[in-house]
Amino acid sequence: MIELDDTDRALLRALVADATQKSSTLGRRLGLSQPATWRRIRRLTETGVIAGRRLDLDAEKLGFGVTVFLGVKLATKGRVSLEDFERAVTAIPEVQSVQHVLGLYDYRLRVTARDLADFERVLRRRIMTLPGVGNVEANVLLSEERRPGPIG
Amino acid sequence: MDVERTLRVGPKNDAGGLAKNHLNDRKSFINVFFGKIIMLDDTDRRLLRHLQAHPEMTVSDLADVTGIAPATCYKRLDRLHDSGVIRATRAVINWAALGYAVEVSLRITLDKTQPRAFDEFLAAARDIAEVTEIQTFLGRVDTRLSVLARDMGHYQEIYRTRILSLPHIADIEALMNVATIKDAESLPI
Numbered sequence: 001m002i003e004l005d006d007t008d009r010a011l012l013r014a015l016v017a018d019a020t021q022k023s024s025t026l027g028r029r030l031g032l033s034q035p036a037t038w039r040r041i042r043r044l045t046e047t048g049v050i051a052g053r054r055l056d057l058d059a060e061k062l063g064f065g066v067t068v069f070l071g072v073k074l075a076t077k078g079r080v081s082l083e084d085f086e087r088a089v090t091a092i093p094e095v096q097s098v099q100h101v102l103g104l105y106d107y108r109l110r111v112t113a114r115d116l117a118d119f120e121r122v123l124r125r126r127i128m129t130l131p132g133v134g135n136v137e138a139n140v141l142l143s144e145e146r147r148p149g150p151i152g
Numbered sequence: 153m154d155v156e157r158t159l160r161v162g163p164k165n166d167a168g169g170l171a172k173n174h175l176n177d178r179k180s181f182i183n184v185f186f187g188k189i190i191m192l193d194d195t196d197r198r199l200l201r202h203l204q205a206h207p208e209m210t211v212s213d214l215a216d217v218t219g220i221a222p223a224t225c226y227k228r229l230d231r232l233h234d235s236g237v238i239r240a241t242r243a244v245i246n247w248a249a250l251g252y253a254v255e256v257s258l259r260i261t262l263d264k265t266q267p268r269a270f271d272e273f274l275a276a277a278r279d280i281a282e283v284t285e286i287q288t289f290l291g292r293v294d295t296r297l298s299v300l301a302r303d304m305g306h307y308q309e310i311y312r313t314r315i316l317s318l319p320h321i322a323d324i325e326a327l328m329n330v331a332t333i334k335d336a337e338s339l340p341i
Contacts, residue, residue, distance in 0.1 A: 018240050019240075054207055055207040055238065057204070071327075096334075104325055139289035140289060141289060145287075147286065151245070151250075
């Protein structure tokens, strides 16, 4: 675990907004020299604070109009291995994220689809046929905002 | 192919001269705005698929891997950026490396007899630094917050002092994240 100063936090916020910025551009904005900026980015990367990059696409413009969060409860715990369920669920292209959770459900899935009819197809053919799947609860996403979190 | 040809009719009629180039260059990006949806051809989809799987790739690497000429790659990517299909390439923060070991999903039902419940709740939730995601839903729960904490003691403190004091909460359910199995959030292009 590493300690961050205000400059590191500002740097992280800038890289979350756009990771392709050059260290010279970032340095100018933050009042740092290019080598100093580069050293800080290298430290954040080497310590694993920056885990990688993600391409942020406009799902709606690509025709994916519906995002649904599913809470999945496994029906036959013990008989079906979690590995089998996880392997099968991660292989579904429409499933964007899978979290193993503790609480009312066992798994939390983020599913994308073109429209509600397409979602129904994914749910019936892909999700409900997963090994060990039990109770499923669906919530359709209306709005979403990402916050900077503790680096804000 | 039929669908693509039909869709090309739109800008041909609207954009006059521009459409001639468009028809001549049969491989060109089909930048037809059909409602909000932007039609892509196979080249665009191939680029997006690769870039989605490897966002750190340089354009020249991308050209090598896909077999698409570098100049075409640059042109296509520029258009994908300009049309807003690609919003950004973002750095991903590993919160655990910063000491945030606990991640909790709070599913919240609001008191809908209060007409301003959603607005006031969301505005107050934005003020909590440990909240990384705010979503609203149509379904059994109204809203969900992703909350980070250093440990269970820290979570307890955030929950008691910041979360429970948020306005118009009728019910809260917590799901604690044990493991993230998949989080690429990629689209099946």
